[in-house]
Amino acid sequence: MGAGARVAAGRPAPEAGAAQPGAGTLLDVRDLRVGFHGGARGVVRAVDGVSFSLRRGEALAIVGESGSGKSAMALSLSGLTCEAGADVQGAVEFEGVDLLAAGERRLRRVRGAGIATVFQDPMSALNPVQRIGAQIAEQVLAHEPLSKAAAAARAVQALRAAGVPEPERRARSYPHELSGGLRQRAMIAMALSCSPRLLVADEPTTALDVTVQAQILAELARLRAETGMAVILVTHDLGVVAGFADRVLVMYCGQIVEQGSVSEIFEDPQHPYTWGLLGSIARMEGERPRRLPAIDGVPPSPARPPAGCRFHPRCPHAMPACKAPVELRDRVGGGRLDRCVLEVERKRALRTRSGAIGL
């Protein structure tokens, strides 16, 4: 893993993996709705009434299949979907300021410095005709009154902190001269260069090799521990969540279907969709090699979501009650939420598939 000096970025680092109880709320999202104008098909509701909050330093994973609205949700937090013609409603309060009501200037001050974003594919997420160092320095200069030389030095420092070997040389490289893993480290360096309080990582490892994926996640966890920033990790793979996040939010078709701590989600999942996701994780301890069960059917179009529980057309345990609207509430106790009307004990019986959880 990347050697070299580590950046001492501001705040003292809290214990990794646990935000102290009572620590201030960093982000409060209330009834967020994101709609895209889909031409003849009307407005497509990519995100349909999502509420959650995030404490300082907390790591939250947002999990769901592609098309569940998780990326649109993550990007709309700092207003990045607005410019693509999306209609965003609700409230996103970051450090007490509603970003959706804030003006462009205010939003720009938050982007990069308050909320930094790492995108999925590091090849296409870096400008191909600019040097890595210049791309990082551009962000630094946008937020801090530094000279160009100081910003360039900060870029090198950020690259070193993100575990990029030979950061001085890499700062002068162009994106196409770097490997995928290095490029993603450069993206992370850029995101962290202004010491953000929140890092939104949108599928940061999906485009990378499996071995590099683990490195990048470990790097993110280390940087989080060192800087004390909060992280929102958007992923379709529950497998990468276990060692990383404090809390998990499972999304399906634009809505949250389940929310709880990592241990709750992995050990006592309430929603059948979560069972399905858990069942499709490759397990090392499985004795005989078996086919990974995938969830049958395809995700519904957010343009015309099914009535009631949106998962019921694909759910083997669906019953007539599922066709009526199901609210997201605490059904087990302990502050966790889910959107399934099955009885808790029945769920525990139904979800066991040859010793493991599955749909």
Place this chain on the structure above:
Amino acid sequence: MNDRGALRRLLHEPHALIAGAVLTAIVIACLLAPVYAADVAHTGPDATHVTETIVVSGKKVEVVSPTGVPIGPTWTGRFLLGADENGRDVAVRLLYGGRNSLEIAAVATVLSIVLAVAVALIAGWLGGAVDSLLCRLMDLIWSYPVLLLGVALGVTLAVSGIDLGFTTLRGGSLMLPALIIGVVYVPYMARPLRARTIELRGREFVDAARQQGLSGTRIMLGEILPNLSSSILVFAPLLLANAILMEAGLSFLGAGVQPPAPSWGTMISEGTRLMPDAIHLVLAPGLMLLAAVVSANVLAEAARDVLDPRARLRAQPTAGGLDWVPTVPPAPPAPSDGEPA
């Protein structure tokens, strides 16, 4: 891509519909030229009325004044769009000329498509030396000033005709300009089609067909050609537009349709000589030609957006009026092989 669904979406594009309607209307009007000439204008495309007079809103007017200035548009059945210096009915000649222009353009387009598809399939499929030879040949034709080549061929062949072996084209035949235009536009379409063929050759379904023991010819015609169809559909109206423009350019320089046969290009050329006195001789064929070319280009653009949206940069009309070596915009550099073309 489902081509039938694409066609339906094309019909939902209002500008595509309008362009298609305008083009169809022009074609039908030109096909009905004999009817118009006989029943409305009561004259033929080559009939001269220099010494005659007609009655326009109660007054007797000479078709061509003693100083040689032809009558302008009367907006009535006879000489609707005026006369030319030989006292011929411009509206009648416009429709007959359109038949010639469109016939040449259509034949040239079909010829270009057939030759381009053949070149693309052979070069893309065989690869190696054949491919580089054909590519160099295409580059050479394309880098040659097409209009010069066309004019040179047109001027000589207009007099003597050409013996193609299986058939002989006499001088003055409409097929001469069609042949010239059809050949010089082959590279315009063959190069992108070849790239697509090479792309398709690496796909699984081609491997599968090869595993089944299908011959190269069968795979080319049965597997690859159908997948080229959407590109062909995008290029066809572009080629048509270019061919109409090229015919006009050749005829303007005296190397296309030979007088007294009318075409839009020859009519503009003749009108230019009489210019300050009779602008209608330029405007009538000019606007008709412009309408046809714009419609074809709009149709091509709509087809491209629906059938092959990624080709936005690749399938562009050549820059206007064919007044230079036409250049096809290069594809934006791909991450893996970003060499200049």
Place this chain on the structure above:
Amino acid sequence: MRAAHPMLTFAVRRLVAMVLVLFAISVLTFLIFQVIPDGDPALRLAGKFATPQEIKDVRIQWGFNQPIWVQYLRMMEQIFTGKVISYTQQVNVVRQIGEDLPATISLTVGASVLWLIAGVALGVVGALLARRGRVARAADRLLGAVAMTGISMPAFLLGDLLLFYLGFKLHVFPLGGYVPLTEDPVGWLTHMILPWISVTVLFAGFYSRVLRASILDTMGESYVATARAKGISPRRVMVSHVLRNSLLPIVSLWGLDFAAVLGGGALLTETVFNLKGVGQYAAESTQRLDIPPIMVITMLTAFLVVVLSTVTDLVQAALDPRVRLR
């Protein structure tokens, strides 16, 4: 292991390519006029009423009785020593082109700057409008229609209409012809404006469509989302991330079109405006089937295209680190 400096390899490659292209173009032109019927220059040199003996004399005098390859080599020698004489007017072709060049250079330099500016401006405005509200999108459609009309306009029709309305009717501009810049700068300008407008209209529409498509594609790239996520100003996102990348295809287009017009490619425009430039000379020579000027002009065009494409490749490589020179 690399034997030579990459720039040296590139330069040598391009020089070799230029020689090959000039050779291929000249052979092609020469052969076309040998093969086509009625291409025999002796008939035209001897005049309409020449006796067979006179034609024979001309043939021997000009060397048309020798093998084709000897004739080709003689022609090439004459071209490169600047001694090539045209068949119909029997003037020195190189000197004639030298006299015609100022008009063509005036046309090319002025028009290429204008069409680049107009094309880029229209393309940027169109792309910006395309992503706004209903009214803006309608304005973008309108711009698209204007551009499409420009693209579809036959060069001579546009020239005719400009001459008629601005020349004959309004007497704003002279009715064609060329006045040297050194003799009368104002006259030069008034004579050049209409040709410039004409060529600009034809090109700018095309450039604006290419650039608009390129900008819209670039705006969908995720590095533009990254740039916005950095918190830099929208103007900076547009200029240094979107435009910086979407202008790349325009560079090589512009280089090739510049070369083509400079090499006499605008033969219709030059003919309509009677500019007496290289393009008009090319058109007239072709109509007369006068081989030497056609040889020289096609070779000049090919030479310019190779030179300009080398220059644009260098510019591309400087602007885009992914481009490798070959």
